[in-house]
Amino acid sequence: MHYWRKTIRPLSYTQISLYRSCPLCYKLQYIDGLKQKDKWYFSFGTSLHSCVERFFKVSAPPPPSLEELLQFYDRNWKSGGYDSPEEEKKYRDFGKEILSRFWTIHQADFHIPVALEKSFYLDVDGIKLRGFMDRVDKLDSGGLAVIDYKTNKELFTADYLADDLQLTIYQMAAEQTWRLPVERLTLYHLRSNTACSCPPRGKAQIEQTRRLVLEVADNIAQQKFPATENEFCPCDFPEHCPYYRHQYLAAAPQPAGQAPLPGIAAADAVERYASLQALIKEMQTQLEETKQMIVEFCQNQGLNRVFGGEHEANYKLVERAGFSEDEVKAVLEPVGLWEKVVGLDQSRLKQFLADEATAGDIRKKIESLRRITSSYPQLWLKKRTGEEEEI
Numbered sequence: 001m002h003y004w005r006k007t008i009r010p011l012s013y014t015q016i017s018l019y020r021s022c023p024l025c026y027k028l029q030y031i032d033g034l035k036q037k038d039k040w041y042f043s044f045g046t047s048l049h050s051c052v053e054r055f056f057k058v059s060a061p062p063p064p065s066l067e068e069l070l071q072f073y074d075r076n077w078k079s080g081g082y083d084s085p086e087e088e089k090k091y092r093d094f095g096k097e098i099l100s101r102f103w104t105i106h107q108a109d110f111h112i113p114v115a116l117e118k119s120f121y122l123d124v125d126g127i128k129l130r131g132f133m134d135r136v137d138k139l140d141s142g143g144l145a146v147i148d149y150k151t152n153k154e155l156f157t158a159d160y161l162a163d164d165l166q167l168t169i170y171q172m173a174a175e176q177t178w179r180l181p182v183e184r185l186t187l188y189h190l191r192s193n194t195a196c197s198c199p200p201r202g203k204a205q206i207e208q209t210r211r212l213v214l215e216v217a218d219n220i221a222q223q224k225f226p227a228t229e230n231e232f233c234p235c236d237f238p239e240h241c242p243y244y245r246h247q248y249l250a251a252a253p254q255p256a257g258q259a260p261l262p263g264i265a266a267a268d269a270v271e272r273y274a275s276l277q278a279l280i281k282e283m284q285t286q287l288e289e290t291k292q293m294i295v296e297f298c299q300n301q302g303l304n305r306v307f308g309g310e311h312e313a314n315y316k317l318v319e320r321a322g323f324s325e326d327e328v329k330a331v332l333e334p335v336g337l338w339e340k341v342v343g344l345d346q347s348r349l350k351q352f353l354a355d356e357a358t359a360g361d362i363r364k365k366i367e368s369l370r371r372i373t374s375s376y377p378q379l380w381l382k383k384r385t386g387e388e389e390e391i
Contacts, residue, residue: 008127008128008217008220008221009128010121010128010129010130011127011128011129011130011213011216011217011220012129012130012131013129013131013165013166013169015030016165016212016213016216017165017166018030019216019219019220020216021228021230021232022227022228022229022230022232022233022235023219023224023225023226023227023228024225024226024227024228024240024241025227025235025237025241026220026225027225028237028240029237034236034237034240036236037081037236038080038081039080039081040080040081040082040083040087040088040091041081041151042078042080042081043078043079043080043081043082044078044091044095044151045150045151046078047073047076047077047078047095048095048098048099048149048151048190049134049149050072050076051069051072051073051076051099052102052134052135052149052190053116053117053134054069054072055069055102055103055106056112056113056116056135057116058112060112061110061111061112062107062110063103063106063107063110066099066100066103066104066107069099069103070096070099070100073095073096073099077092077095098190098191098193101193102190102193105193111137113135113136113137114136114137114138114144114178115133115135115136116134116135117132117133117134118132118133118136118177119131119132120132120133120173120176120177122169122172122173122176124172124210124213124214125210125214127213127214127217129169129172129173129213131169131170131173133146133148133170133173133174134147134148134149135147135148135149136174136178139183139184141183142180143180143181143182143183143184144174144175144178144180144181144182144183144184145182145183145184145185145186146167146170146171146174146182146184146185146186147186147188147195148166148167148170148186148187148188149188149190150187150188150189150190151190151191152189152191153191155189155192155194155196156187156189156196158198161185161187161196161197161198162198164187165209165212167185167187167198167201168201168205168206168209169209170185171185171200171201171206172206172209181200182200183199183200184197184198184199184200185197185198185199185200185201186198227241227242227243229243246266246267291379294306294313294315294379295315295377295379298315299315299377303315304316310383310384311381311382311383311384312381312382312384313379313380313381314379314380314381314382315377315378315379316377316378316380317375317376317377317378318375318376318377318378319372319374319375320372320373320374320375321370321371321372321373322370322371322373323349323366323369323370323371324369324371327369328349328366328369331362331365331366331369332362332366335362337352337362349366352366353366353367
């Protein structure tokens with residue numbers, strides 16, 4: 001076991017996921033201790049999760065009544081992160097609708113789970129993974145079903161379920177905890193009250209997850225924390241990110257009499273760079289239009305050279321030759337040589353034709369198959385007494 005694994009603090013799925021999306025954001029949050037801003041979707045999800053746990057958390061059937069569940073919801077509602085009282089009320093009412101449907105669906109076939117909000121510590125070659133499983137059921141077959149509740153907007157696709165790292169970690173934890181096989185993995189989509197299930201992970205995927213955990217832990221131990229842009233940028237800490245920090249440098253108040261800060265000068269340079277790029281693009285368009293005018297004139301008049309006052313433009317139609325894969329294969333396959341240029345790799349075919357060991361008749365047959373595959377015009381510009389320059 002690598003010595004550094006003993007020094008790594010326990011990791012969670014959330015931490016691993018964050019490190020994979022942006023190592024710097026992981027560092028800022030979990031090493032430097034910066035606090036995330038309140039998010040309404042975290043509050044909304046936490047409010048619903050606590051109610052789902054309350055629904056199943058009884059010593060014996062039946063579950064709480066709908067009235068009891070909604071009263072619990074009101075008492076435990078999390079209000080952080082909403083932009084306005086109106087937005088908060090909209091989601092609070094939406095949560096009641098979700099829970100009402102949830103109660104109707106699950107009170108009919110209610111059963112007590114094996115575990116709710118089950119904490120675990122999973123050892124992966126010396127790295128500790130910690131977390132909580134929302135719910136674990138015992139199936140009639142004797143195996144386990146792991147259920148995780150989500151408040152995502154969209155339903156989960158089959159590909160998402162098959163690749164979800166969190167479900168893989170939960171399967172590993174459940175099998176370690178109860179020494180029973182997990183037979184079903186489920187992400188329960190609370191907004192639509194839909195159970196999205198998939199078969200358990202195989203040995204290859206479990207091993208791939210182990211390697212991933214060790215790779216992330218290794219990178220953390222080596223203090224590899226590069227900033228990585230992703231779909232969630234900017235995060236809550238843009239003033240610490242090299243992709244966004246300049247906005248905060250430029251916004252800082254400038255003392256009277258102080259020379260312009262380098263960051264502000266850079267902002268001006270960005271706009272100048274953008275202006276020059278636009279000018280280059282415009283000039284490139286004009287260049288291509290003028291070139292095409294000369295080419296068409298040469299083609300229409302049968303000319304290879306056009307003279308200006310100080311310069312001359314030399315025109316040539318450049319042709320590229322190549323081979324048809326089917327024709328070459330028809331020659332080489334019967335004599336067992338097709339594998340030497342399989343896929344008609346042009347460089348391999350060139351080596352094959354240059355090889356003295358290649359029979360002369362075969363070489364001649366292949367050479368006879370060479371065809372013009374494309375052509376394009378070129379212009380070479382030069383002063384009457386100067387160097388040529390391709391345009």
